[in-house]
Amino acid sequence: MRLTELSARGFRNLAPDPVFFGSGITLISGENAQGKSNLLEAVATVCGQRSFRRARPEEMAADGESFALAAGLTWGARQERLGVSWARGVGRRFTLWGKPASFREASALAPAVFFAPEHRDLIVGSPALRRRFLDRLALHCRPAAGEDLARYERALASRNALLARGEGAKAAGEELEAWTEEVVCSGWEVRRHRQEALSRWKEIFQELADQAGPEYGSVCAVYQMEESTPEELRQSLKRLAPIERRRGHTLRGPNRDDLVWSRNGRPLAGQASAGEIHRIVGLVKFAEWHTVAAMKEEIPLLAIDEFDAGLSPGWVEALISTLPAAETVLLTSAAEPGRHAPWVGHILEIRSGRAVARPRAVNL
Numbered sequence: 022m023r024l025t026e027l028s029a030r031g032f033r034n035l036a037p038d039p040v041f042f043g044s045g046i047t048l049i050s051g052e053n054a055q056g057k058s059n060l061l062e063a064v065a066t067v068c069g070q071r072s073f074r075r076a077r078p079e080e081m082a083a084d085g086e087s088f089a090l091a092a093g094l095t096w097g098a099r100q101e102r103l104g105v106s107w108a109r110g111v112g113r114r115f116t117l118w119g120k121p122a123s124f125r126e127a128s129a130l131a132p133a134v135f136f137a138p139e140h141r142d143l144i145v146g147s148p149a150l151r152r153r154f155l156d157r158l159a160l161h162c163r164p165a166a167g168e169d170l171a172r173y174e175r176a177l178a179s180r181n182a183l184l185a186r187g188e189g190a191k192a193a194g195e196e197l198e199a200w201t202e203e204v205v206c207s208g209w210e211v212r213r214h215r216q217e218a219l220s221r222w223k224e225i226f227q228e229l230a231d232q233a234g235p236e237y238g239s240v241c242a243v244y245q246m247e248e249s250t251p252e253e254l255r256q257s258l259k260r261l262a263p264i265e266r267r268r269g270h271t272l273r274g275p276n277r278d279d280l281v282w283s284r285n286g287r288p289l290a291g292q293a294s295a296g297e298i299h300r301i302v303g304l305v306k307f308a309e310w311h312t313v314a315a316m317k318e319e320i321p322l323l324a325i326d327e328f329d330a331g332l333s334p335g336w337v338e339a340l341i342s343t344l345p346a347a348e349t350v351l352l353t354s355a356a357e358p359g360r361h362a363p364w365v366g367h368i369l370e371i372r373s374g375r376a377v378a379r380p381r382a383v384n385l
Contacts, residue, residue, distance in 0.1 A: 022094055022095075022096055022130075022131060022132065022319040022320055022321065022322060022348060022349070023042075023044055023094065023095045023096070023322075023348040023349050024042050024064065024092060024093070024094060024131075024322055024349045024351075025041065025042055025093040025094065025095055026039050026040065026041050026042065026092065026093035027039065027040045027042070027060070027063060027064060027067065027090065027091070027092050027093075028040075028090070028091045028092075029063050029088070029089075029090050030088060030089045030090075031082055031083045031084060031086075031087055031088040031089065032059070032063050032066075032081060032082070032083065032088040032089075032090060033056070033059040033062070033063075033081055033083055033374070034056050034059055034083065034373065034374035035056055035059055035060060035063060035374045036373075036374045036375040036376075038375060038376075040060065040369065040376045041378070042349060042351070042367070042369075043366055043367035044348055044349065044366070045348070045349075045350065045366040045367070046344070046350040046352060046364060046365045046366050046367070047349070047350065047351050047352070047365065047366065047367040047368070047369060048352050048353075048354060048358055048365040048367070048368045048369070049061070049351060049352065049353045049354070049369045049371060049376065050353075050354055050355075050356075050357075050358045050368060050369065050370050050371070050379070051353075051355065051370060051371035051372060052355060052372075053355055055371050055372050055373060055374070056371050056372075056373070056374040056375075056376070057326070057327075057353035057354075057355075057371055058074070058137070058326050058327070058353065059374065060353075060371065060376060061073075061135065061137070061324050061326050061351060061353060062074060062076070062081065063090050064092070064133070064322070064324060064351065065133065065135050065324070066081065066090055066105060067090040067091070067092045067103060067104070067105050067127075067131070068092075068103075068127070068128065068131040068132075068133040068322070069105075069115070069124055069127040069128030069131065070128070070133065070135065070157075071153075073135045073137040073139055073140065073326070074137070074139055075139065078107045078113065079109060081107075082107065082109075085109070086108065086109050087106070087107060087108040087109065088106065088107055089104065089105070089106040089107075090104065090105050090106070091103070091104040092104070092131070094130070094131060096319060101117060101118070101130060102117065102118050102119075103115070103116070103117060103122075103127060103130060103131055104116040104117075104119070105127065115127040117130070125164060125167060128160070129164065129317075130319075131322070132161065132313050132317050132319055132321035132322070133321050133322040133323070133324065134306055134309050134310040134313060134321055134322070134323050134324075135306075135324045135325075135326070136302070136303060136306040136323075136324070136325040136326070136328075137325070137326035137327070138326065138327055138330065140302050140305075140306065141298050141299065141302055143280075143302055143305055144282055144289055144290055144293070144298050144301060144302060145290045145298065148277075148278070148279040148280070151279060151280040152275070152276075152278060152279070152280075154280070154305075154309075155215040155218065155219060155244070155278075155280060156170055156211075156214075156215065157309075158215070158218035158219065158221075158222055158309065158312060159211075159214035159215050159217070159218040161218070161309075161312065161313045161316055161317070162214075162217065162218040162221055162312065162316050163214060163217070163218070166210075166211075166214035166218075169207055169210040169211055169214060170211055170214075172203075172207040172210075173204065173207035173208050173210070173211045173275060176200055176203035176204045176207050176208075177204055177208075177271060177274070177276055179200045179203075180197065180200040180201060180203075180204055180271055181269070181270045181271055183196060183197050183200060184197075184265045184266055184268075184269050184270060184271065185269040185270070186266075187266050187267065187269065197262070201255070201258050201259070201262075202255070204258065204271065204274055205251055205254050205255045205258065205274075206251070208254065208274045208275045209251045209254065211275045212246060212275055212278070215244060215275070215278075216244055218312070219242075219244055219280075221312050221315070221316075222308055222309065222312045223242065225308040225311045225312055225315075226242070226304060226305065226308035229304045229307055229308055229311075229343065230301075230304055232343075233300065233304060233339075233343070236284075236297070237297075237300065237301060237304065239284050239285050240282065240283075240284050240289060240301060241282070241283050241284070242280055242281070242282055243280070243281050243283070244278065244279075244280055244281075245278060245279045245280070245281045246275075246277075246278045247273055247277065248273065254273060254274060257273040258271070258273055258274070261273060289301070295331065296331070296332065296333075296336060299331070299332065299336075300336070300339070300340070303325075303340055303343070304343070306325075307343055307344075307345060310323050310345050310347070311345060314345070320346075320347055320348055321347065322347060322348075322349045322350075322351070323344070323345060323347040323349070323350045323351070324350070324351040324352075325350075325351070325352050325353070326353050327353055327354065327355070328340065328352045328353065328354060329352075329354050329356055329360075330354075330355070341364045352365070358370070358379065368380075
């Protein structure tokens with residue numbers, strides 16, 4: 022898949038003028054706070070993904086009320102026009118050539134992988150981002166996993182609503198038991214999807230890590246869950262029900278799982294330098310890209326925000342050398358474009374939300 026064009030209306034500080042992208046690597050250059058990350062966030066949003074900055078839609082809307090995005094996509098001679106709009110009280114809506122489309126259609130049409138500074142939380146942050154990473158992998162590897170995930174989220178929300186009633190939940194014992202069973206059944210399917218997707222991803226990650234050097238080849242990621250069978254989960258929930266009523270939420274299940282990182286048997290976060298974490302997360306995201314590419318008919322887009330921030334020239338060159346062969350690779354940088362001229366095919370310079378093409382020849 023190649024991204025050829027993006028138009029924005031009411032999205033952060035982006036100007037309404039269409040932005041045109043070349044094939045291969047495009048460098049999006051500009052000083053801080055000019056709109057580089059906003060442009061990548063807009064691309065992620067139109068591709069059916071959540072903001073990699075974890076922003077809510079009203080935060081992405083310039084007026085807090087609405088925005089609209091449209092993207093031109095090509096696959097050889099085939100062309101598509103994908104759009105997304107959001108309005109307060111209406112929510113998010115996708116279109117294909119102006120006709121209503123589902124979220125699943127949009128995300129399948131425009132597979133994409135994003136790598137941003139915020140993704141360092143995959144290693145050092147809370148488990149929530151790691152669970153989201155696993156679920157996104159599962160959706161890429163098996164779209165039907167989305168139905169099981171939605172089913173689990175509904176069951177978990179309903180069970181938590183009952184538990185939030187505290188002692189009142191005892192009077193609704195049969196209903197709580199029914200939602201507990203639904204959490205167990207759907208939750209175990211979610212875990213199965215996560216484990217299958219992680220298995221595919223780990224093969225690729227290990228190959229990339231081995232190529233990066235022994236200090237990366239010894240990095241290990243293990244899916245951690247408290248129970249090993251559905252029956253164990255069922256018994257855990259029954260045993261913990263009195264405590265859950267007091268706390269008002271479910272204490273076991275996929276909502277509590279984690280992806281645990283280590284190197285040579287020791288927790289990774291406590292021993293890896295900032296540069297190493299950046300490189301490891303890069304390997305994580307590149308392995309995600311290769312996993313998606315292996316499962317999809319379309320080659321996914323790759324976008325990296327602030328790809329060279331805090332990195333030495335040697336680290337930047339190592340990162341560039343591991344970039345996969347995507348038809349569209351978007352890199353943002355606050356550095357002078359000439360620094361990266363040998364590696365990029367196209368340069369966009371962004372100022373006050375307006376992106377214009379910069380002739381590459383000036384950097385030779």
